[in-house]
Structure formats: structure tokens, C-alpha cells
Amino acid sequence: MKVLHVITGLAAGGAEQQLRALLPHLTARCEVAALTNPGGVAEAIRAEGTPVHHLDMRGNLDLRAVGRLVRLMRSGRYDIVHTHLYRACVYGRVAARLARVPAVVATEHSIGESAIEGRRATVGVRALYRATASMGDVTIAVSRAVAERLVRWGVPRSRIEVIPNGVDGAAFRHDPRLGLRARARLGIAPDAFVVGGVGRLEPGKRFDVLLHAVKGFEEAVLLLAGAGSARGTLEDLARVLGVERRVVFAGESMDMPALLSAMDVLASPSQEETFGLAIVEGLAAGLPVLYASCPALDELPSDAVPGARRILPDPDHLRAELRTLAAAGPVRLPPPRAVAHYDIRRHAAQLEALYARVLGPAVPAAADPAGHPAGRPAANSAANSVEQEEHR
Template identity: 70%
Template sequence: MKVLHVITGLAAGGAEQQLRSLLPHLGVRSEVAVLTGRGVVADAIERTGVPVHYAGMRGNRDLRAVGRLARLMRSRRYDVVHTHLYRACVYGRLAARLANVPAIVATEHSIGCEHIEGRRLTHPIRALYLASERLGHLTVAVSPSVADRLARWGVHRSRIVVIPNGVDGTAFGFDAALRRRTRKRLGLADDAFVIGGVGRLEPGKRFDLLVEAMPSLEPAVLLLVGSGSCEPRLRELARAAGADRRVIFAGESLDVRAMLSAMDVLAAPSAEETFGLAVVEALACGLPVLYDTCPAIDDLPPGSAPGARRVAPDRLAAELSALVARPPGRLAPPDALRLYEIRRQAGQLESLYLRLLGAVPTEEYR
């Protein structure tokens, strides 16, 4: 079986990292097509021997990318096209239909109640998404919460399947030696209490709440892992708070395990998430987690992840202060993480591909 994964970009975001982690565990021939740019994740994927094709899309209205994708799909004769993220789903599904690909699947990583991929949802955006959804065969929701949102949009339940994101628990296990090396590289003292934030530096992640809390959390250090449009504002907030020397902007990192090992707690104040991959990875690394929204945890039975606590934004600074005063140390990863084992995810996707290829009449699409 030959599968082409189409994704909007390959910078170090959650969906991009998820694709990179998934590819080695899929028992199919995989290739990747990216609409815009290269990005550090593209380089990492290519180093594993998986081909990455570039559509050269220059803007949201660059319809030439559809033609390039369709020609790629025809020439390489993929059995399945699997799209990821909003623009890739819109353009990738259209290209796959034009190229007569037998099975077209999309994974919905980023649909929120009010935003999608960090952009406010509007009627035209929703209408375009629904029109393109009908060009595919199934949409994978990364959590039951996402499945419910899709259904409220108007996607029929029969066209939605829930397959949660996957995490390789062994790949994120805590490593004391890695902690020491990473802290040394970042200029962090061995005994410093490090509050971590992982994700795009965009408004929806609300990392400004962490920066603004730093004056009351002395001598703790804030380590932000990611990049985005909010970085200049966050740096200015740190300077205004007199905490710029205690806020470290690490930028994008492919070695999330190293960064998590260097932390003492993960704070995830985002008000809207589709899954909460950073939270699950942090729990796998033995970190206590304070979060506002995380379907990956909220969809579990109560008490399944005792290391993760939901905290209202107005209580975040106080809860962090209590942890700084009495560091909890490393925790055992919760057993519930086995539900998000990446090999389980890969097996479910492979079964889905096979089911679609068996169910779709070949003559209808060839």
C-alpha cells in the first residue's frame, strides 16, 4: 500500500511533530507532500528516508498548488491520500479527487470552537471546509471532542472516526543525564525550578499568562519551547515585568524529550485545544501538568491521569507558586497513556486504509 500524507507546513508544530512521529510506525510505503515551505520537521522526515515533495504554494489562493499535487498523485499512483490541517485538507482532497485516488482520508487536528489553526472561524471558512469534506471518504478526529465539533458543523457521524493522536511513551521517558546536558546548554542551574511551556507562540496558547506571573514566581525560570508571531510581545512583557532574565525562549526544537526532561512542571494555559499533545508527552516524561483545556485528559475517566490538574487562568499563578515552594519531583507516567500509544494509532490507521480500499468501488474512481 502506498500512502501520501499532505500537510500544510512542516515547522515544529503539534500536528507536524505528530506526523513525523507516526511515519516510522506505519506498515505502509509513506511519502509526504507539503504545501508551503520546508521547516525543520521536513528535514527530519527526509533524514529517515521518507520522500518529501514540495507544492510551492505561495498563498491561500494559489490554486496552482492543486494542479501540482494532482500531477504528483497521478504520476506516483498512491492508494491513499491522507491530509492534515485545514489548507491541506481543502486543497489536498480536491487534488486527490482530480487524480482519481481510491481512498481519501483527512485527520482533523486543529478545529476549535472558535478558531481553526489559530484563525477565527468565519462562515466562508466553514463553508469551504464542508465543501472539501465531501470530496473525501472519511475524516479522522483526534479526540471525541473534535468529533462532536465536526458533527455540529454538519459532517455526518458516519463520515467521522475517532483515532487519538499517538505518543511513543518510551521515547519521552525522563532522562536525568539528558536533563543535565540540556540545562547546561540552556544556561540553567541544576537546582533551578523550571516552568515549561511547549507550543506555537500564538495568542490562543496564552503563554502571556505565564510571563505575567513570573514576578510572583521568583526564583523560578520559564522555558518556552516554540516560535510564533507572539514572541516579540512575550519578550516585551518579560522586560516590562523585570523577568526577562528568567524567561528563556528556546525556539523550535525537534528534541521535545530533552526540553521536557529539563523542566519541573508543564503549564498549558491554552483555552482551546483539539487534543493536547504536549500535555500527554509531559506526563510520559513524568512531569506534573497544569492545564486549562486538554481533551486527551478530559475525555479519560476521572482520575486516570493524576499528574494533570485542570486550573482556571486566575488560579494559575497561585498553583505554580505552590509548586515552586514545594517541588513535587518526577512522577510515574499514568497507565492511561497506553490508550495513546503511537503503535496503537498506527494500527488503527492501517486498518482504516484497508477498510476504505476494500469498500470503495475501484471502477468509480479509476
């Protein structure tokens, strides 16, 4: 079985790191195509033995990417195209049908109630999503919460499969030496109480709550790992609050285990998550975790995650919780059962079972008079929809 994973970009985000973690555990022969911004994750994927193609897409209106994808898919003779993230799902599904790839799968990583990957979920955005979703065989939801959002967007429940994200727990195991080296590199004192925040620096992640929480907690250092459009706003807020000397912006990192080992607690004030991958990684690192929303934990029995506590996304409430943890002294917890439940190997096995099911017998698809596979929308019609929506 030969699979092409199509993803919008390969910066160090959750979906991108999830793809990187998954690839070594698949028995299928895989390749990756990044529409734009190959980034550090692309280098890591190549170093681990998986070919990466860069489509050099120049913005949302660059419809040449469809042709490039079609040529890649035809020359690669893939059995399955698996798309990740909004733009890749739209363009990748269209290209896969034009290239007559036997099966098309998508994973929905980042759909919210009113936005998708920071893009406002307008009527047009939803319509385009539904149109291209109908060209695929199945959409994978990374949690039951995501599955319900897809249904509300108009994707038929019968075409949705829930396969949770996976984590390689051993890769995130706490290593005190790595933690001390990371602190030294970032200018953090060995005995500081380090509050961690991990994720894209976007308004919806509510990292401003963490800044306000540490304002009244002089013993704390805030370590933010991630990049995004809100970094400048957060830096300005840190200066206004007078905490800029106690806030470290680590940027995108390819070494999250070291940063997690440098933290004493992981805090996630975001009220809308699709899974909560960083939270599960924090638990794998033995960290106490404070979170406002995490479907990955909410969908498990409470005794599966003894190291995690739900919080209000309120600075005063969070500050009180942080003070309690700091007073108890540094602690590392054994990884809870939730980490084993979301093991990356289990995720890979479920995914490959789905691949086999959607691929089925290798029977050529019937074609309609216009030459399109029976039962599928005409791919060039969807391409026209892409162009119309991107012009809105």
C-alpha cells in the same frame, strides 16, 4: 498499500510532529508532500527513510499547487491520500479527486469553536471546509471534542471517525543528563525551578498567563518551547513585567525530550485544545502537569492521570499551584496509564484498519457524464470555491 500524506507545512508544530512520530509505525508505504515551509521536521522525516516532496506553494492564492499535487498523485499511483491541516485538506482533497486516487482521508488536528489553526472561522471558511470534506471518504477527529465541533460545522457524523493522537512514551522518558545539558545550553541554572510551556506561540495558547504567574514567583524560570506570531508580544510583555531575565524562549525544537527533561512542571493555560499532545508528552516525561483544557485527559477516567491537575487560566491561581510544587521539591512521576492508552502503536493500528476499510475492494469508480466519480462533487467546482474563498 501506498499512502501520500499531504500537510500544509513541516515546521515543528503538534500536527507535524505527530505525523513524524506516526510514519515509522505504519506498514503502508508512505510519502509526504508539504505545500509550504518544509522545515526541520521534513529533514527528520527524510532521515528516517520517508520521501518528502516540497510543493513550493506561494501563499493561499497559489492554485498552481493543485496541478502540482495532481501530477504527483498520478505519477505516484497512491492508493490513499491522507491530508493534514486546513490548507492541505482543501487543496489535497480537490487534487486527489482530480487525480482519481481511490480513497481520501483527512485528520482534523486544530479546529476550535470559532477558529481553525488561528484562521477565523468565517461562514466562507466553514463552507469551503464542508465542500471539500464531502470529497473525502472520512475525516478523523483526534478527540471526541473535535468530532462534536466537526458536526457543528456541518460535517455529517457518519463521515467522522475518532482516532486519538499517539505518543511514543519511551521517547519522552525523563533523562536527567539530557535535562542538565539542555539547561546549560539555554543558560538555566541546574538548581532553578523551571516552569515549562510547550506549543505554538499564538494568542489562544495564553502563554501571557505564565508570564504574569512567574512575575510574583522570583525563584521560577519560565521555559517556552515553540514559535509563532505572538513571540514579539510575549517578549515585550516579559520586559514590561520585569521578568525578561527569567524567561527563556527556546524557539522551535526538534528535541522536545531534552527540553521536557529540563523542566520541573509543565503548565498549559490554553482554554481551547483539540487534544493536548504536549500535555501527554509531559506526562510521559514524568512531569507534574497543570492544565486548563485537555480533551485527551478529559475523555479518560480521572485515575488514569494522577500527575495532572486542572487549573484556572488565572495568574494568581497558577502561581499558587507552582509555589506548592516548588516547595515539595523536584519530583518525577511514573508515566500514568494515560500514556499507554495513547501509545503511538495503537494509533497506527487504528489508522491502518481505517485505511483498509475505506479502500475496500479495488473496484473502479463509476463516472458521471462529465467524467467525475459518481457520488462525488466535481473537483474543479471545489477548486473554484477555493479561489472564491481565498479572495474574500
